[in-house]
Amino acid sequence: xxxxxxxxxxxxxxxxxxxxxxxxxxxxxxxxxxxxxxxxxxxxxxxxxxxxxxxxxxxxxxxxxxxxxxxxxxxxxxxxxxxxxxxxxxxxxxxxxxxxxxxxxxxxxx
Amino acid sequence: xxxxxxxxxxxxxxxxxxxxxxxxxxxxxxxxxxxxxxxxxxxxxxxxxxxxxxxxxxxxxxxxxxxxxxxxxxxxxxxxxxxxxxxxxxxxxxxxxxxxxxxxxxxxxxxx
Numbered sequence: 580x581x582x583x584x585x586x587x588x589x590x591x592x593x594x595x596x597x598x599x600x601x602x603x604x605x606x607x608x609x610x611x612x613x614x615x616x617x618x619x620x621x622x623x624x625x626x627x628x629x630x631x632x633x634x635x636x637x638x639x640x641x642x643x644x645x646x647x648x649x650x651x652x653x654x655x656x657x658x659x660x661x662x663x664x665x666x667x668x669x670x671x672x673x674x675x676x677x678x679x680x681x682x683x684x685x686x687x688x689x
Numbered sequence: 690x691x692x693x694x695x696x697x698x699x700x701x702x703x704x705x706x707x708x709x710x711x712x713x714x715x716x717x718x719x720x721x722x723x724x725x726x727x728x729x730x731x732x733x734x735x736x737x738x739x740x741x742x743x744x745x746x747x748x749x750x751x752x753x754x755x756x757x758x759x760x761x762x763x764x765x766x767x768x769x770x771x772x773x774x775x776x777x778x779x780x781x782x783x784x785x786x787x788x789x790x791x792x793x794x795x796x797x798x799x800x801x
Contacts, residue, residue, distance in 0.1 A: 583731075610789075612789055614791075619793070620793065621777075621791055621792055621793035621794055622732075622777070622790075622791040624788055624789065624790055627788060627789065637788060637790075638788075638790070667729065669731055669732070671789070673789060676737070677722070677734045677737065678724070678732070678734065678779060678789065679734075680724075680732045680733070681731055683729065683730060683731050685729075
């Protein structure tokens with residue numbers, strides 16, 4: 580079954596404590612992307628990757644890092660989380676046909 | 690990059706009525722897709738229409754595409770309370786695309 584898996588699904592953390600949200604897809608897709616979703620703002624793209632070792636900034640990259648060392652994984656790293664990064668995060672992968680989304684990760688930074 | 694803008698932002702109807710939402714975009718595309726998002730969940734693919742197609746049906750869904758106007762519409766017929774969700778369009782240019790950007794979606798509320 581085609582899947583994009585994110586972990587953790589829910590996390591409450593404190594300001595400044597580094598965290599990583601993992602994303603894995605089982606479809607051998609080259610394109611992967613991270614979004615954050617905030618009320619009234621829709622989905623905003625944070626970073627995307629068109630292939631292994633190829634990443635680029637989306638519209639709201641500040642405060643985030645990503646890496647793409649292998650095709651299936653695309654982790655999102657918050658080196659020093661701040662309360663304005665409290666949001667719902669989605670990972671997605673794209674086949675050239677359909678975009679597959681993970682179930683989302685609710686992140687709260689206090 | 691390519692982005693779709695959905696309209697209206699919000700739509701409230703009674704069960705049994707039809708719901709129509711629109712999408713406009715700016716670049717040439719290979720296909721356009723519609724996605725649905727239940728509150729707090731991931732987006733789920735609904736239907737894809739290719740640039741050489743004008744209309745497509747899937748169950749109670751009907752999608753039209755007008756490439757000359759760079760617009761698409763999604764019609765949900767005989768709506769149900771379970772159709773309550775946000776709907777997003779994704780105009781896609783090619784496999785080797787760059788930014789995949791979404792609009793703010795249309796929030797559909799179907800009252801029983």
